[in-house]
Amino acid sequence: MTATLPPAAPVPTARWLLEPQVGLCACAPSGRRRKGTYVTRTIDAAAGVVRAALFAEDAAAQPGLLQRLDARVKLVTLLGLLVAVSLVQQIPVLVVAYAATLVLAVLSKLPLGAFVRRVWLAIPLFTGIVVLPATLNLITKGHVVVPLGSWFGHRVGMTAPGLTGAARIVLRVATSVSVAVLLTTTTRWTRLLAALRALLVPRMFVLVLGVAYRYLFHLLGSVTDMYEARRARTVGAEDGRSGRAFVAASAGALFGKSHQLAEEVHQAMVARGYVGDARTLSAFRLRALDVAWIAVAVVAAGALVGLDRGL
C-alpha cells in the first residue's frame, strides 16, 4: 500500500506517536512491564463480578443433585457442614471432607476444572503463602524436621507442629470455600433470598439485600461505562495524581447516580402500592429428596466430628 503511493515530502511523525508509552500496551519496548493501569483493573474487576454471577446462574440451571434441593434445606445443611469442618482437627479427616466436596460438585454437574480453579485461586493458595513463615521454628516452636540452615547463629527450619498447622489451615480453608462455592453456584439468588427469609432473617434486611443485588449490576454497568470512556480518551501514561482525582470523582458521581436511582426506585415502589412493608411469595415444599439429603448431611457432619475425635 505504501509502496504504490507517489513519493512525497517526508512528513515528520509526531513525537508522541513514536515514543513507547507505558500505559498503552504491556508489550511496548519500554523496559517496564505493568499489569495494566487502575482503569483496566477496575474494568476487569467489574467484569469478574458479572462473570461470577453468570457462572453461578449457568450452574444453578444444571439438573444436578444440589440444584434439586430446597434452598432452605441446602442453606441450613451446608452451614452445618461448614461448622463441622471448622471443628475438625485431623488432617486425614479434612482430606476426606475436601474429597466429599469434589464428589458433590461432580454430582451437581459443575465443571470440575473450573470449580477447583475457582476455589483454589480465590483463597487457599494465598493462605498457603501467608502461613509459610509460620512453619518456621521462629514462630511455631517444636521439633525441626526440615532444617533450612542458620540465621545469626540460630538454627532455622520448619517444625513438625508448624507444618501440621499450615496443612490444617490450608485444607480447612479449601474445604470451607468449596462448601460456600457449592452453595452459591447451585442456588439461584432469588431462591437464596427466600431461604434467608425462611431462616428468620428480618424481612426488611432481605428486601434491602434483594434490591441491592438487583441494582448492583446496574451500578457495575455505570462504572464500566465511565472507565471505558476514560480509557478511550486517555493517550499515553497518566500520572497518579490525576488518576486518583478521577477515581474519587467517579466514585462521587456513582454515589450521586445511586442516590438518584434510589429516589426513582422508591417512587416506583410507592406507585406499586409499597407502604413500608415487604411481602414474599413462599412456595417451599419439602420432598423426599430433601429429607434424604438432611439425613445424609446430619450423618456426614456427625461422622466428620466423630471420626476426628476418634482418631
Place this chain on the structure above:
Amino acid sequence: MHIPDGYLSPATCAGLGAGMVPAWWAAGRRVRRVVTSRSVPLLALGSAFCFVVMMFNVPVPNGTTAHAAGGVLVAILLGPWAAVIAVSTALLIQALFFGDGGVLAYGANCFNLALVMPMVGYGTYRLAAGRSALTSRRRAVAAGVGGYVGINAGALCVAIELGLQPTLFHDAQGAPLYAPFHLSQTIPAVLGAHLLVAGVVELALTVGVLGYLQRANQPVLRLNPAHARLRHRPAAVDAEPEPASGQGARGGAAGPVRPGRGGGTGWRWALIGLAVMVLLTPLGLLAPGTAFGESSPRQLDLAAYHLDAVPHGLQRYAGFWHGALFDGYGFAGARHPTVAYLVSALVGTLVIGGVVLGLSALVGPRQRRRHGDAAGHPDDAADVDLRAAAGRVQDSGHPGGAPDVDLRAAADRVENSAHDAPAEAPDRDAAAAVPA
C-alpha cells in the same frame, strides 16, 4: 481485610456474630426512624455502592494499584447507622452470592468492617470536622482522617482476632488449629500494611470523594442527617442561647460561638473510644516476653541479641526511678493482673486528660481572643448558604438527570428547611407518596 472461613475458630465467629446482633437491631431501629419508607431503596443502593467502591482500584506511587474499603465514606454519606446496614449487606452479598469472604466468619467481618470501621472513622470525622461548613476544606480533610483512622481501627481488630487464635486454640503438640500467627506478629504485619498503604489509599479516596461532592453535588451530602442540620447553622446559632452552660456568654454575640451540641457529641465519641481502649488494655497480658529488657535488664536474653553483657548505659539508668505508683502496670505482689491493668489505664488516662485540660485552659483563652477579632462568622455562613443554594439550583437544572425527581427532592428540601429538625419531619414521606 475480609477474613475467609477457616482462619477463625467457630467460637470466635459465634461470639463476634452474636455481638453484631444488637448492633444490627439498633441500626435497623435508628434508620427506620430517620428515613422510614425511603430506607429500603436508599440502603439497598447504598450497599450496592459500597460493594462497587470496594472494587475501585486507586493508583498508588510505584505504578501499582490498591483497593479501598469505603466503609467510612458510606458512614459519612448516609450516617453511621445506615452504614452498618449498608456495609453488612455488601459483605453478605460478597459472602453468599460470590463466595468472597467467609460465611461462618461473616459476623467477624461485619464486626471489623461494618461496625468498628464506620463507627470509629465517623467519630473521628465528626471530631475533626467540628461545626465547619459543609463545603469547607476542613470537612473534606476530616473525612480523609476519619477514613484513615477507621480502616486502621478495623485492621487492628482483624489483627487481634487472628493473633488470639494460636494462643487460645492449639493441639497438644502446640500446632495451631486455626490462624498460626501470634499477636506479636499479626499486629505489626496487619497494622503496618494498613498504616502505610491501605490507610493512605482510604484517606485519598475519602478526601477526593468528599471534595468532588462538595463541588458537584451538595444535595447528596445532605442525606446524612448530621449534615442536613448544618444548613441551619446561622439560625441554629441564634436559637441556641445555652444559658445553662455559660458558653454562650463567654463566646459573646459577635465572636464565634463555641461548639454546643456538636461539640457534645464529639466529646461523647472521644470518651467512648477511650473507654473501649481502656477496656482492651488487658490484652497486653497475652503478649509473651518483654520488650528488650523493659522491666529489668536482667531479663534480657543476651544470646538472642549476640551480646556478652548488659549494655553499660542500660545497667546504669535501669533503676533510675523507683517511685512508680503501679510498678509494671500492676499491684504489689502481682495480684489480679487484669484489674490492675484496667486501673492503671484509667488512672493514666485521667492524669493525661487533666494535663491536657490544664494546658488548654492556659492556651485556650488567648487563641479564642485572637479568633474573635477576625469575626468572619456571619459572612462565612451566608456565603456557605449561597453556595449551597447555587448547588441546589445547578442540580435541579442538570440536563442528564430525571428532572421531576430533582424537583421533588428540591421541594422536599425546601419543605424540610421550614422545620428545625429536618431528619424527623414526618410529612417528608407523605409528600413523596402523593403521585406527581
